[in-house]
Amino acid sequence: xxxxxxxxxxxxxxxxxxxxxxxxxFLKEFPIPxxxxxxxxxxxxxxxxxxxxxxxxxxxxxxxxxxxxxxxxRLSAALxxxxxxxxxxxxxxxxxxxxxxxxxxxxxxxxxxxxxVPPQDQINRSYFAVFDGHGGLDAATYAATHxxxxxxxxxxLQSKAGEALQIxxxxxxxxxxxxxxxxxLRSGATGVAALICDDMLHVAWLGDSQVVLVRKGxxxxxxxxxxxxxxDERERIEALGGCVxxxxxxxxxxxxxxxxxxxxxxxKPYISGDADRASFQLTGTEDYLLLACDGFFDTVKPYDIVSxxxxxxxxxxxxxxxxxxKLVTEAKVNGSSDNITVLVVFLKDPKVILQEAGELExxxxxxxxxxxxxxxxxxxxxxx
Numbered sequence: 001x002x003x004x005x006x007x008x009x010x011x012x013x014x015x016x017x018x019x020x021x022x023x024x025x026f027l028k029e030f031p032i033p034x035x036x037x038x039x040x041x042x043x044x045x046x047x048x049x050x051x052x053x054x055x056x057x058x059x060x061x062x063x064x065x066x067x068x069x070x071x072x073x074r075l076s077a078a079l080x081x082x083x084x085x086x087x088x089x090x091x092x093x094x095x096x097x098x099x100x101x102x103x104x105x106x107x108x109x110x111x112x113x114x115x116x117v118p119p120q121d122q123i124n125r126s127y128f129a130v131f132d133g134h135g136g137l138d139a140a141t142y143a144a145t146h147x148x149x150x151x152x153x154x155x156x157l158q159s160k161a162g163e164a165l166q167i168x169x170x171x172x173x174x175x176x177x178x179x180x181x182x183x184x185l186r187s188g189a190t191g192v193a194a195l196i197c198d199d200m201l202h203v204a205w206l207g208d209s210q211v212v213l214v215r216k217g218x219x220x221x222x223x224x225x226x227x228x229x230x231x232d233e234r235e236r237i238e239a240l241g242g243c244v245x246x247x248x249x250x251x252x253x254x255x256x257x258x259x260x261x262x263x264x265x266x267x268k269p270y271i272s273g274d275a276d277r278a279s280f281q282l283t284g285t286e287d288y289l290l291l292a293c294d295g296f297f298d299t300v301k302p303y304d305i306v307s308x309x310x311x312x313x314x315x316x317x318x319x320x321x322x323x324x325x326k327l328v329t330e331a332k333v334n335g336s337s338d339n340i341t342v343l344v345v346f347l348k349d350p351k352v353i354l355q356e357a358g359e360l361e362x363x364x365x366x367x368x369x370x371x372x373x374x375x376x377x378x379x380x381x382x383x384x
Contacts, residue, residue: 022071041065045141052175055153056146059084121158127151129193130341132209132293134256136187139176139263143191146172151195162202165195166277169204173262173273180265188256188264188271192223192291194345196282201289204277207258208294212302213280214287214309217357219302222278225294226260228252233259242270258294287353289345295338296331304330309344310357318351320344 034040042065049057062080071079127148133140150168151157157164169191179185190207201222203211208225226233229250237244237252237259245254252259252270264271290305300308305327312326313319324342331340346353 018072019075022069022075026069042068045145050175050178053146053179054087055084056149058087059149060145123158123198124196125161126196126345127193128289128291128343128345129191130209130291130293130343131189131191131262132207132295132339132341133187133189134261135264136185138180138185139187139189139261140191142176142179143172143189143262146175147191147193161195161197161200162204162277162279165193165202165204166275169193169206169262169275170273173206176263177265177268177273180263185263186266188261188267190226190258190261190293194289194291199282199284201280201282202277203279204275206260206262206273206275208297209292210294210297211289211291212305213289214306215283216285217287217306217310219305221302222280223276226258226272226276228257228259230259236272237270240270282347286347288347289343290327291343291345292327293339293341295336295340296327296342298338299331299334299336300327310354313350313354318349318354320346320350323350 030041040061042061044061045057046053059080062083063076066076066079129144129147131140131143147168150171151164154164154167156167176185180187190205190209192203192205192209192211194211195202195204201213203222205211205223206226208227210225211222213220213222224230227250228234228237228244234244242253244250244252247254249257251257252267256264256267256271258271260272260274262273288309308327308330309320309323312323316322324344327342327344328340331342
Protein backbone atom coordinates (compact mmCIF):
# COMPACT_ATOMS: atom_id res chain seq x y z
CA UNK A 1 0.00 0.00 0.00
CA UNK A 2 1.36 3.42 -1.00
CA UNK A 3 1.56 6.43 1.31
CA UNK A 4 -1.37 8.22 -0.43
CA UNK A 5 -3.47 5.06 -0.08
CA UNK A 6 -2.70 4.85 3.64
CA UNK A 7 -3.55 8.53 4.05
CA UNK A 8 -6.88 8.08 2.24
CA UNK A 9 -7.74 5.01 4.34
CA UNK A 10 -6.94 6.94 7.53
CA UNK A 11 -9.16 9.81 6.38
CA UNK A 12 -12.05 7.45 5.61
CA UNK A 13 -11.62 5.74 8.97
CA UNK A 14 -11.72 9.09 10.78
CA UNK A 15 -14.83 10.09 8.81
CA UNK A 16 -16.56 6.83 9.71
CA UNK A 17 -15.74 7.32 13.38
CA UNK A 18 -17.14 10.86 13.27
CA UNK A 19 -20.32 9.62 11.61
CA UNK A 20 -20.84 6.86 14.18
CA UNK A 21 -20.20 9.24 17.07
CA UNK A 22 -22.60 11.82 15.65
CA UNK A 23 -25.40 9.33 14.94
CA UNK A 24 -25.12 7.92 18.46
CA UNK A 25 -25.48 11.40 19.93
CA PHE A 26 -28.22 12.45 17.49
CA LEU A 27 -30.37 9.37 18.14
CA LYS A 28 -30.11 9.94 21.86
CA GLU A 29 -31.36 13.50 21.34
CA PHE A 30 -34.12 12.43 18.94
CA PRO A 31 -34.97 8.77 19.74
CA ILE A 32 -38.24 8.90 17.78
CA PRO A 33 -39.53 11.03 14.87
CA UNK A 34 -41.00 14.38 15.89
CA UNK A 35 -44.78 14.38 16.09
CA UNK A 36 -46.97 16.87 14.19
CA UNK A 37 -47.39 19.04 17.29
CA UNK A 38 -43.79 18.85 18.52
CA UNK A 39 -41.75 22.07 18.25
CA UNK A 40 -38.96 22.06 15.69
CA UNK A 41 -35.41 22.07 17.10
CA UNK A 42 -34.53 24.94 14.73
CA UNK A 43 -36.77 27.73 13.52
CA UNK A 44 -37.54 27.67 9.77
CA UNK A 45 -36.84 30.79 7.76
CA UNK A 46 -40.47 30.89 6.65
CA UNK A 47 -43.69 29.29 7.83
CA UNK A 48 -45.14 29.33 4.33
CA UNK A 49 -43.23 28.34 1.20
CA UNK A 50 -44.13 27.99 -2.45
CA UNK A 51 -43.65 24.81 -4.43
CA UNK A 52 -40.39 26.06 -5.92
CA UNK A 53 -39.05 26.99 -2.48
CA UNK A 54 -39.52 23.61 -0.75
CA UNK A 55 -36.21 22.14 -1.93
CA UNK A 56 -34.00 25.06 -0.88
CA UNK A 57 -35.83 25.80 2.36
CA UNK A 58 -35.72 22.16 3.52
CA UNK A 59 -31.99 21.90 2.77
CA UNK A 60 -31.28 25.13 4.65
CA UNK A 61 -33.27 23.92 7.66
CA UNK A 62 -31.46 20.57 7.72
CA UNK A 63 -28.03 22.17 7.37
CA UNK A 64 -28.66 24.51 10.29
CA UNK A 65 -29.86 21.61 12.43
CA UNK A 66 -26.66 19.66 11.76
CA UNK A 67 -24.26 22.61 11.93
CA UNK A 68 -25.57 23.48 15.39
CA UNK A 69 -24.42 19.99 16.42
CA UNK A 70 -20.90 20.42 14.98
CA UNK A 71 -21.21 17.78 12.28
CA UNK A 72 -18.42 18.00 9.65
CA UNK A 73 -19.54 19.65 6.41
CA ARG A 74 -19.07 16.55 4.25
CA LEU A 75 -21.30 14.45 6.49
CA SER A 76 -23.83 17.28 6.76
CA ALA A 77 -24.10 17.48 2.98
CA ALA A 78 -24.59 13.72 2.61
CA LEU A 79 -27.29 13.53 5.28
CA UNK A 80 -29.11 16.60 3.98
CA UNK A 81 -29.05 15.16 0.46
CA UNK A 82 -30.69 11.94 1.64
CA UNK A 83 -33.23 13.77 3.81
CA UNK A 84 -34.26 16.14 1.00
CA UNK A 85 -34.53 13.25 -1.45
CA UNK A 86 -36.83 11.38 0.94
CA UNK A 87 -38.93 14.51 1.50
CA UNK A 88 -39.35 15.24 -2.19
CA UNK A 89 -40.42 11.64 -2.88
CA UNK A 90 -43.06 11.74 -0.15
CA UNK A 91 -46.70 12.76 -0.46
CA UNK A 92 -46.84 16.47 0.40
CA UNK A 93 -50.48 17.02 -0.50
CA UNK A 94 -51.57 17.43 3.12
CA UNK A 95 -49.28 20.46 3.35
CA UNK A 96 -50.42 22.02 0.08
CA UNK A 97 -52.73 24.97 -0.40
CA UNK A 98 -56.12 23.37 -0.97
CA UNK A 99 -56.87 25.72 -3.85
CA UNK A 100 -54.30 23.96 -6.02
CA UNK A 101 -55.37 20.97 -8.04
CA UNK A 102 -54.29 17.40 -7.42
CA UNK A 103 -52.93 17.20 -10.96
CA UNK A 104 -50.61 20.14 -10.36
CA UNK A 105 -49.38 18.64 -7.08
CA UNK A 106 -48.53 15.29 -8.65
CA UNK A 107 -46.67 16.72 -11.64
CA UNK A 108 -44.74 19.10 -9.39
CA UNK A 109 -43.55 16.36 -7.03
CA UNK A 110 -42.31 14.22 -9.92
CA UNK A 111 -40.50 17.12 -11.60
CA UNK A 112 -38.73 18.26 -8.44
CA UNK A 113 -37.51 14.76 -7.57
CA UNK A 114 -35.99 14.03 -10.96
CA UNK A 115 -34.34 17.43 -11.18
CA UNK A 116 -32.85 16.95 -7.72
CA VAL A 117 -30.80 13.90 -8.69
CA PRO A 118 -27.19 15.17 -9.15
CA PRO A 119 -25.45 14.54 -12.49
CA GLN A 120 -23.77 11.13 -12.67
CA ASP A 121 -20.83 12.35 -14.74
CA GLN A 122 -17.89 12.18 -12.28
CA ILE A 123 -17.21 15.91 -12.62
CA ASN A 124 -15.99 17.55 -9.42
CA ARG A 125 -18.10 20.63 -8.73
CA SER A 126 -17.67 23.27 -6.03
CA TYR A 127 -19.86 26.31 -5.41
CA PHE A 128 -18.99 29.46 -3.45
CA ALA A 129 -20.96 32.68 -3.07
CA VAL A 130 -21.26 35.92 -1.12
CA PHE A 131 -24.47 37.95 -0.85
CA ASP A 132 -24.75 41.46 0.56
CA GLY A 133 -28.18 42.65 1.65
CA HIS A 134 -29.55 46.18 1.82
CA GLY A 135 -32.83 47.30 3.36
CA GLY A 136 -32.95 44.12 5.44
CA LEU A 137 -31.66 40.55 5.43
CA ASP A 138 -34.52 38.85 3.58
CA ALA A 139 -33.17 39.05 0.02
CA ALA A 140 -29.62 38.03 0.96
CA THR A 141 -30.80 35.07 3.04
CA TYR A 142 -33.16 34.02 0.26
CA ALA A 143 -30.40 34.13 -2.36
CA ALA A 144 -28.05 32.11 -0.15
CA THR A 145 -30.79 29.52 0.33
CA HIS A 146 -31.94 29.07 -3.25
CA UNK A 147 -29.39 29.96 -5.95
CA UNK A 148 -27.21 26.87 -5.53
CA UNK A 149 -30.33 24.69 -5.50
CA UNK A 150 -31.50 26.16 -8.80
CA UNK A 151 -28.05 25.48 -10.26
CA UNK A 152 -28.21 21.84 -9.15
CA UNK A 153 -31.69 21.46 -10.63
CA UNK A 154 -30.76 22.96 -13.99
CA UNK A 155 -30.72 20.74 -17.07
CA UNK A 156 -27.89 22.97 -18.35
CA LEU A 157 -25.51 22.14 -15.51
CA GLN A 158 -23.67 19.40 -17.40
CA SER A 159 -23.41 21.12 -20.78
CA LYS A 160 -23.50 24.88 -20.04
CA ALA A 161 -22.65 25.35 -16.37
CA GLY A 162 -22.00 29.09 -16.67
CA GLU A 163 -25.40 29.64 -18.22
CA ALA A 164 -27.01 27.47 -15.53
CA LEU A 165 -25.43 29.69 -12.86
CA GLN A 166 -26.57 32.88 -14.59
CA ILE A 167 -30.14 31.61 -15.00
CA UNK A 168 -30.22 30.53 -11.33
CA UNK A 169 -29.72 34.18 -10.32
CA UNK A 170 -32.61 35.29 -12.52
CA UNK A 171 -34.89 32.49 -11.33
CA UNK A 172 -34.13 33.27 -7.69
CA UNK A 173 -34.87 36.95 -8.27
CA UNK A 174 -38.22 36.09 -9.83
CA UNK A 175 -39.07 33.81 -6.90
CA UNK A 176 -38.09 36.43 -4.35
CA UNK A 177 -40.16 39.12 -6.06
CA UNK A 178 -43.24 36.90 -5.68
CA UNK A 179 -42.40 36.39 -2.02
CA UNK A 180 -41.77 40.12 -1.59
CA UNK A 181 -45.16 40.90 -3.07
CA UNK A 182 -46.89 38.39 -0.77
CA UNK A 183 -45.11 39.53 2.38
CA UNK A 184 -44.52 43.20 1.51
CA LEU A 185 -40.74 42.92 1.61
CA ARG A 186 -38.63 45.77 0.27
CA SER A 187 -35.07 44.48 0.71
CA GLY A 188 -32.51 43.69 -1.97
CA ALA A 189 -29.16 41.93 -2.25
CA THR A 190 -26.12 41.99 -4.46
CA GLY A 191 -24.32 38.71 -4.98
CA VAL A 192 -21.41 36.96 -6.64
CA ALA A 193 -21.03 33.21 -7.12
CA ALA A 194 -18.25 30.98 -8.40
CA LEU A 195 -18.84 27.47 -9.73
CA ILE A 196 -15.79 25.28 -10.36
CA CYS A 197 -16.36 22.28 -12.62
CA ASP A 198 -13.10 20.34 -12.89
CA ASP A 199 -10.78 22.78 -14.73
CA MET A 200 -13.44 25.37 -15.59
CA LEU A 201 -14.29 28.38 -13.44
CA HIS A 202 -17.70 29.99 -13.96
CA VAL A 203 -18.70 33.22 -12.22
CA ALA A 204 -21.97 35.15 -12.17
CA TRP A 205 -22.86 38.35 -10.37
CA LEU A 206 -25.45 41.01 -9.63
CA GLY A 207 -24.39 44.37 -8.24
CA ASP A 208 -21.07 45.30 -6.66
CA SER A 209 -20.05 42.19 -4.73
CA GLN A 210 -16.94 40.90 -6.49
CA VAL A 211 -14.69 37.89 -7.10
CA VAL A 212 -11.00 38.03 -8.01
CA LEU A 213 -8.54 35.28 -8.80
CA VAL A 214 -4.89 35.24 -7.77
CA ARG A 215 -2.60 33.28 -10.07
CA LYS A 216 1.18 33.10 -9.61
CA GLY A 217 0.97 36.06 -7.26
CA UNK A 218 -0.95 38.18 -9.78
CA UNK A 219 -4.51 39.42 -9.32
CA UNK A 220 -6.88 38.60 -12.17
CA UNK A 221 -10.09 40.64 -12.10
CA UNK A 222 -12.82 38.46 -13.57
CA UNK A 223 -15.74 40.89 -13.67
CA UNK A 224 -16.98 44.47 -13.86
CA UNK A 225 -19.42 45.25 -11.00
CA UNK A 226 -22.84 46.72 -11.74
CA UNK A 227 -22.78 50.34 -10.64
CA UNK A 228 -25.13 53.14 -11.76
CA UNK A 229 -22.24 55.29 -13.03
CA UNK A 230 -21.19 52.67 -15.59
CA UNK A 231 -22.05 54.12 -18.99
CA ASP A 232 -23.91 51.04 -20.23
CA GLU A 233 -25.88 50.75 -16.97
CA ARG A 234 -26.80 54.44 -17.00
CA GLU A 235 -28.02 54.14 -20.60
CA ARG A 236 -30.10 51.05 -19.76
CA ILE A 237 -31.73 52.77 -16.77
CA GLU A 238 -32.48 55.98 -18.67
CA ALA A 239 -33.93 54.02 -21.60
CA LEU A 240 -36.44 52.53 -19.15
CA GLY A 241 -37.44 55.99 -17.94
CA GLY A 242 -35.33 56.02 -14.79
CA CYS A 243 -32.46 58.28 -13.81
CA VAL A 244 -29.05 58.12 -12.19
CA UNK A 245 -28.42 60.89 -9.67
CA UNK A 246 -25.45 61.75 -7.47
CA UNK A 247 -26.48 61.84 -3.80
CA UNK A 248 -23.28 61.16 -1.90
CA UNK A 249 -22.66 58.49 -4.52
CA UNK A 250 -24.34 57.59 -7.79
CA UNK A 251 -27.81 56.12 -7.17
CA UNK A 252 -30.63 54.68 -9.27
CA UNK A 253 -33.59 57.06 -9.05
CA UNK A 254 -31.85 58.66 -6.08
CA UNK A 255 -32.22 55.52 -3.95
CA UNK A 256 -30.09 52.38 -4.50
CA UNK A 257 -26.32 52.61 -5.11
CA UNK A 258 -26.18 49.50 -7.33
CA UNK A 259 -27.80 49.00 -10.71
CA UNK A 260 -28.56 45.26 -10.47
CA UNK A 261 -29.68 43.15 -7.53
CA UNK A 262 -32.00 40.44 -6.31
CA UNK A 263 -35.17 41.98 -4.90
CA UNK A 264 -35.66 45.75 -4.61
CA UNK A 265 -39.22 45.29 -5.82
CA UNK A 266 -39.98 49.02 -5.71
CA UNK A 267 -37.13 49.75 -8.15
CA LYS A 268 -37.67 47.03 -10.73
CA PRO A 269 -36.93 47.06 -13.67
CA TYR A 270 -34.44 49.90 -13.18
CA ILE A 271 -32.62 47.67 -10.69
CA SER A 272 -32.20 44.67 -12.98
CA GLY A 273 -32.25 41.04 -11.89
CA ASP A 274 -30.28 39.88 -14.95
CA ALA A 275 -26.88 38.60 -13.85
CA ASP A 276 -23.72 38.76 -15.94
CA ARG A 277 -21.42 35.76 -16.24
CA ALA A 278 -17.96 34.73 -17.39
CA SER A 279 -16.11 31.44 -17.79
CA PHE A 280 -12.39 30.69 -17.60
CA GLN A 281 -10.20 27.64 -17.96
CA LEU A 282 -8.03 26.89 -14.94
CA THR A 283 -4.45 25.85 -15.63
CA GLY A 284 -3.51 24.42 -12.23
CA THR A 285 -1.29 27.41 -11.42
CA GLU A 286 -4.00 29.40 -9.61
CA ASP A 287 -3.43 30.31 -5.96
CA TYR A 288 -6.85 31.25 -4.62
CA LEU A 289 -10.21 32.88 -5.23
CA LEU A 290 -11.46 35.79 -3.16
CA LEU A 291 -15.15 36.70 -2.99
CA ALA A 292 -16.26 39.74 -1.02
CA CYS A 293 -18.93 42.41 -0.71
CA ASP A 294 -18.40 46.04 -1.66
CA GLY A 295 -17.48 47.08 1.88
CA PHE A 296 -14.21 45.20 1.45
CA PHE A 297 -13.30 46.53 -1.99
CA ASP A 298 -14.12 50.11 -0.95
CA THR A 299 -10.92 50.24 1.11
CA VAL A 300 -8.77 47.29 -0.05
CA LYS A 301 -7.71 47.50 -3.68
CA PRO A 302 -7.15 44.31 -5.70
CA TYR A 303 -3.38 44.84 -5.93
CA ASP A 304 -3.19 45.03 -2.09
CA ILE A 305 -4.79 41.61 -1.60
CA VAL A 306 -1.68 39.62 -2.53
CA SER A 307 0.62 41.39 -0.06
CA UNK A 308 -1.89 41.13 2.80
CA UNK A 309 -2.37 37.40 2.23
CA UNK A 310 1.36 36.71 1.85
CA UNK A 311 2.20 38.67 5.00
CA UNK A 312 -0.40 36.68 6.91
CA UNK A 313 0.91 33.35 5.60
CA UNK A 314 4.47 34.30 6.56
CA UNK A 315 3.38 35.25 10.07
CA UNK A 316 1.48 31.97 10.48
CA UNK A 317 3.89 29.50 8.83
CA UNK A 318 1.62 28.92 5.86
CA UNK A 319 -1.58 28.40 7.84
CA UNK A 320 -4.32 30.14 5.86
CA UNK A 321 -7.30 29.08 7.98
CA UNK A 322 -8.04 32.61 9.24
CA UNK A 323 -6.75 34.73 6.38
CA UNK A 324 -10.28 35.96 5.61
CA UNK A 325 -10.47 37.45 9.11
CA LYS A 326 -7.19 39.25 8.47
CA LEU A 327 -8.57 40.72 5.25
CA VAL A 328 -11.71 41.95 7.02
CA THR A 329 -9.52 43.58 9.67
CA GLU A 330 -7.45 45.23 6.93
CA ALA A 331 -10.59 46.75 5.42
CA LYS A 332 -11.73 48.05 8.81
CA VAL A 333 -8.31 49.53 9.57
CA ASN A 334 -8.38 51.26 6.18
CA GLY A 335 -11.63 52.97 7.10
CA SER A 336 -14.51 50.75 5.98
CA SER A 337 -17.58 51.14 8.19
CA ASP A 338 -19.76 48.78 6.15
CA ASN A 339 -20.66 45.21 7.01
CA ILE A 340 -18.00 43.04 5.41
CA THR A 341 -17.96 39.44 4.24
CA VAL A 342 -14.82 37.88 2.72
CA LEU A 343 -14.48 34.32 1.45
CA VAL A 344 -11.06 32.95 0.45
CA VAL A 345 -10.93 29.65 -1.46
CA PHE A 346 -7.42 28.24 -1.69
CA LEU A 347 -6.86 26.37 -4.95
CA LYS A 348 -3.33 25.47 -3.88
CA ASP A 349 -1.78 24.54 -0.54
CA PRO A 350 -1.00 27.87 1.23
CA LYS A 351 2.47 26.57 2.14
CA VAL A 352 3.19 26.05 -1.57
CA ILE A 353 1.95 29.57 -2.32
CA LEU A 354 4.34 30.91 0.29
CA GLN A 355 7.26 28.95 -1.15
CA GLU A 356 6.54 30.06 -4.72
CA ALA A 357 6.19 33.70 -3.65
CA GLY A 358 9.70 33.59 -2.21
CA GLU A 359 11.02 32.33 -5.54
CA LEU A 360 9.15 34.90 -7.64
CA GLU A 361 9.43 38.10 -5.60
CA UNK A 362 12.67 39.38 -7.14
CA UNK A 363 11.49 39.08 -10.76
CA UNK A 364 7.78 39.78 -10.22
CA UNK A 365 6.10 42.81 -11.78
CA UNK A 366 3.09 44.65 -10.38
CA UNK A 367 0.51 41.97 -9.43
CA UNK A 368 -2.52 43.21 -11.33
CA UNK A 369 -4.26 42.09 -14.51
CA UNK A 370 -7.63 43.41 -15.66
CA UNK A 371 -9.83 41.70 -18.26
CA UNK A 372 -12.01 44.57 -19.39
CA UNK A 373 -14.38 42.66 -21.67
CA UNK A 374 -14.58 39.54 -19.57
CA UNK A 375 -18.39 39.41 -19.58
CA UNK A 376 -18.56 39.37 -23.36
CA UNK A 377 -15.93 36.64 -23.84
CA UNK A 378 -17.48 33.49 -22.42
CA UNK A 379 -14.50 31.14 -22.69
CA UNK A 380 -11.28 32.96 -21.76
CA UNK A 381 -8.07 31.21 -20.82
CA UNK A 382 -6.29 32.94 -17.97
CA UNK A 383 -2.90 34.34 -18.90
CA UNK A 384 -0.28 36.40 -17.11
